[in-house]
Amino acid sequence: MTDKAVSEMSFEEAMAELEQVVGKLERGDVPLEASITLYERGAALKKRCEDKLKEAEEKVAAITLDGDGQPLGTTPVEGQ
Template sequence: MTQDVADMNFEQALLALEDIVHKLESGEAPLDESIALYERGNELRALCQQRLDTAKARIEAIVQGPDGSPTGTTTFGAG
């Protein structure tokens, strides 16, 4: 049974996405299955991006002082 994407944590979603990418790149899935895999992969990608954006916002909140001014520097890669 396939786990609902919304119930996955970041690591589970990333592993599932990596598995889908492998299957699609290998060409081992027929067309209809490939389309379904691509759709699920897109859902997983969106979930991972949302979780990363949430983590980034939390980190930014941690490095800001009570008045909103930065208390340190944090560099994030281009997304």
């Protein structure tokens, strides 16, 4: 695990750490207080991954294609 702020993580970083958190919680060898902290971190990491995926989906959806499947251009995504 890293001390990096979840809000600064890329999708890949957040996913990798989330997998580590889940692994530790599944093993069950973490004290209760540490488990709570891990669970909270895991919830934040999950939300970060969901947010980054939604961003990517919106960017892909903003690409318009012509009849041949060729990009015509993009339209700005709200907030960009």
